[in-house]
Amino acid sequence: MSTFTKITATEAKVFLRSPFMAIAGVLLPTVLLLAIGAIPGMTEPSEKAGGYRFIDAWVPSLVVIALAMLALQSIPAAVATYREQGVLRRLATTPVHPANLLVAQLAIHVAVALAGIALLLGAADIAYDVPLPKHPLVFLLTLLLGVVSTFSLGLITASIASTAKSAGALAMILFIPIMFFGGVYLPRPLMPAVLQRIGDYVPPGSQPLQDAWVGTGVQPLQLAALAAFAVLGTALAARLFRWE
Amino acid sequence: MPLIEVTDLRKRYGTRVAVDGVSFTVERGEIFGILGTNGAGKTTTVECLQGLRRADGGTISVLGLDPATDHLALTRRVGVQLQESRLPAKLRVREALELFASFYPEPADIDVLLDQLGLRDHARSYFGKLSGGQKQRVSIALALVGQPELAILDELTTGLDPHARRETWQLVEGVRAAGVTVLLVTHFMDEAERLCDRVAIFDAGRVVATGTPTELRATAGASTLDDAFVSLTRSAR
Numbered sequence: 001m002s003t004f005t006k007i008t009a010t011e012a013k014v015f016l017r018s019p020f021m022a023i024a025g026v027l028l029p030t031v032l033l034l035a036i037g038a039i040p041g042m043t044e045p046s047e048k049a050g051g052y053r054f055i056d057a058w059v060p061s062l063v064v065i066a067l068a069m070l071a072l073q074s075i076p077a078a079v080a081t082y083r084e085q086g087v088l089r090r091l092a093t094t095p096v097h098p099a100n101l102l103v104a105q106l107a108i109h110v111a112v113a114l115a116g117i118a119l120l121l122g123a124a125d126i127a128y129d130v131p132l133p134k135h136p137l138v139f140l141l142t143l144l145l146g147v148v149s150t151f152s153l154g155l156i157t158a159s160i161a162s163t164a165k166s167a168g169a170l171a172m173i174l175f176i177p178i179m180f181f182g183g184v185y186l187p188r189p190l191m192p193a194v195l196q197r198i199g200d201y202v203p204p205g206s207q208p209l210q211d212a213w214v215g216t217g218v219q220p221l222q223l224a225a226l227a228a229f230a231v232l233g234t235a236l237a238a239r240l241f242r243w244e
Numbered sequence: 245m246p247l248i249e250v251t252d253l254r255k256r257y258g259t260r261v262a263v264d265g266v267s268f269t270v271e272r273g274e275i276f277g278i279l280g281t282n283g284a285g286k287t288t289t290v291e292c293l294q295g296l297r298r299a300d301g302g303t304i305s306v307l308g309l310d311p312a313t314d315h316l317a318l319t320r321r322v323g324v325q326l327q328e329s330r331l332p333a334k335l336r337v338r339e340a341l342e343l344f345a346s347f348y349p350e351p352a353d354i355d356v357l358l359d360q361l362g363l364r365d366h367a368r369s370y371f372g373k374l375s376g377g378q379k380q381r382v383s384i385a386l387a388l389v390g391q392p393e394l395a396i397l398d399e400l401t402t403g404l405d406p407h408a409r410r411e412t413w414q415l416v417e418g419v420r421a422a423g424v425t426v427l428l429v430t431h432f433m434d435e436a437e438r439l440c441d442r443v444a445i446f447d448a449g450r451v452v453a454t455g456t457p458t459e460l461r462a463t464a465g466a467s468t469l470d471d472a473f474v475s476l477t478r479s480a481r
Contacts, residue, residue, distance in 0.1 A: 006346040010339055017334040086329030093294050093324040094390070095316060096347045243296070 003096055008104040015108050021074045025112040028069070029062040029120040037128055055128050057187045059120065060206045060213065064182030066116045067147060067204045070109045071154035072175045073168070078105055079158035080167035088243045098243065102155070110147055117143065134215030142212045145226040146204035150178065152233025153203060159241040182206045201225040247272045247307060247394060247425050248293065254301035255288050262288040264449035265302070275416065275426040277436040279473060280446030286429050287327065289446070290396055293427075294324060307393060320348060323392035325383045327399040327429075333372025337363055337382055340371060341389055348390035361385045361415060377408030384415055388424070395419055398429040413439055433470040443469075447477040 016022055033055075036042055042054045079102060082088050091098040124130035133139035153174050161167035179185060181199035183206055188196055200207040200222050208222045248270035255263040263285040270276040280286045291297040293304060295311035295318055304311055309318050331340055338354065345351035358364045361381045366374060371382065380400065387395050397416065401409040416439055420426050430436055436443050437457045445453045445460070453460055453476045457469045464472035 003346050006343060010335070010343045013339070014332045014334050082332075085331075086326055087331065089296065090324070090326050090329040090386075092296055093319060093322070093326070094344065094347045095319045 004100050004104070007096070007100050008107055011101070011104045012108050015078075021070070022112055025066060025070050025074070025109075026116045026119060029066040029116050030123045032062055032065065033059065033120060033123055034127065043128055052189070053128075054187065055124075056130055057183070057189055059124050059130055060210045061183040061187065062120055063117055063143075063146075063209060064179060064184055064204055064206055066120070067113055067150045068175055068178045068182070068184075070113045070116075071147075071150040072157065072171045072178065073154075075105055075109050075151065075154045076157040076161055076167040076171050077164050080161040081164045083161070083242075083244060084163045086244070092243050099241075102158070102241075106151060106155070110151065113147060133213045135212045135218075138218055139209065139212035142205055142208045142218060142223065142226075145223055145230060146209060149203035149205070149226045149229035149233065152230050152237060153178070155237035156233055156240065159237045162244070178203060203229050245308070246270060246305075247274075248276075248427065249305045250289070250293070250302070251304075252302040253289060253292060253299050253304060255285075255292060255297065255299050261449055263292070263299075266446070266449070266451050267302075268444045268451055268454055270425065270427060272425055273420070273423070274441045275420050275428060275439050277440035277443035278427065278429045278446060279431065279433070279436050279443050281431060281477070284446035285449040286431075286446050287398065290398060290427070290429055294318070294322065294396065320390065321393050323387035323390055323395045323424075325380075325387040325395070325397045325400060327402070329383065330379075331371040331382070333370060335371050336368055337371065337374070338367040340382065341385060344386045344389045350391055352389050352391050354389070357385050357389060360418065362411075375408075377404050377411065380404060380408070380412055381415065384412070384419075388419065392424060394425045394427065396427045396429070400428065400430065401432065401435060409435070433468070433473055437469040445473060445476055452476050 036058050037055055045053050082101065088098045088101065091101060121132060125132050157167060157170045157174065161170050181195065181202050182204065183191070183199065188199055188206060191199070203226060205222060205226045208218045211218045246269035251267050253263050253266040266285065266289055278286045278289065288297065292299045293306055293311055295315035298312050306318060307321055311318055341354045341357065345354060358367055361384060363378070363381055363385060366378055371379065374382065384397070387397065401412050404412065413435065416426060416428065428440060440457065442454065442456050443460065444451045453463065455463070460472045460476070461467065461469060464475040466472035466475055
């Protein structure tokens with residue numbers, strides 16, 4: 001087994017032994033979907049939302065919740081805890097670069113996020129006839145860019161927070177706007193146009209996700225914006241990273 | 245050639261001078277003690293030796309390597325126990341050892357290591373559930389798992405009860421008996437007197453005395469190393 005695989009396997013075991021994040025990451029979006037679906041009127045077409053059902057508009061926002069929680073809360077807390085406990089410094093005295101630990105954490109969280117999103121899509125299809133994405137490949141590509149761009153923002157927080165507590169506080173600065181522009185607090189169709197436009201270009205890319213979903217063409221510029229967030233975010237995180 | 249050779253090492257953080265021209269050598273097979281009060285520059289010096297920090301001036305040679313440029317080569321041959329470094333609470337002892345073993349080209353046999361450090365009965369325990377003494381034994385085991393030529397042990401017995409301290413001292417003697425050179429950082433004089441072949445006494449970023457515990461007692465005209473330390477560091481102030 002390569003060292004990186006060994007680190008990832010060990011980290012995954014430790015992650016699953018405090019299973020709150022794993023369970024929340026996988027189940028929360030689906031539980032929220034079912035809760036929203038139980039509200040009268042949510043599953044009926046609404047003229048206000050341009051003939052869409054509210055539940056259709058909510059599904060991409062639930063993807064946002066899953067990603068934001070894992071990327072902006074869980075990863076920074078995990079990495080900052082390792083920094084606080086001296087795990088990163090200890091690792092820096094071995095032949096293994098501590099970046100291995102970051103990438104392992106990233107892999108685990110992305111896996112949980114994807115599992116949560118897959119479950120959400122399945123549940124939305126079965127329970128509310130929300131159709132599966134019309135352009136599955138474009139949807140996957142968009143999702144991938146959305147995941148990487150959101151996680152790169154989380155890595156910036158993880159790079160600079162010296163304690164788990166400060167990671168939580170720093171994460172909120174990103175968490176609230178990402179949730180807001182992703183339409184978690186207010187469905188995006190109900191937002192003023194300017195806020196909708198901003199939301200089109202910021203991670204995790206609610207608009208391109210929705211476009212790929214319903215089969216209207218995805219705007220390449222919006223995908224490029226996500227890619228830019230991913231590249232710049234990761235570069236910044238790597239530059240700011242410190243052991244202690 | 246000495247295993248460690250430090251000449252005129254200097255390091256400052258902003259305007260605060262942490263290490264102010266430190267020189268000492270450590271021979272192969274020794275237990276060498278770095279003694280000093282908190283803030284004397286011990287930990288900074290050791291971090292420069294490990295390549296965790298870059299010195300502002302002076303030269304360092306560890307196993308013939310320069311820690312600043314040969315960091316990777318050095319990490320393969322030096323085992324480290326860090327002050328106040330913990331492991332994830334829900335990591336089992338054996339898992340931690342297996343993980344660290346995978347980092348090194350020729351790791352030690354984990355079962356033998358568990359036996360040597362009296363951890364066999366705790367191999368399946370979570371790190372977070374161990375006592376202070378057991379945690380220290382795990383961190384010594386992790387320092388040894390790569391079969392290092394040099395072990396750097398920082399504040400090894402801080403926070404341990406008298407029994408656990410004595411057990412830990414025996415382990416360090418066992419490590420040296422196995423042919424590993426030991427660099428021991430401590431502020432406990434009884435520990436240094438019991439374990440160290442030679443010590444360097446640090447005060448305010450400088451080495452104020454180097455020698456065997458017996459020599460230092462004689463120099464200071466003191467009956468214990470504790471008294472010698474107080475008198476040597478006071479005269480330097």
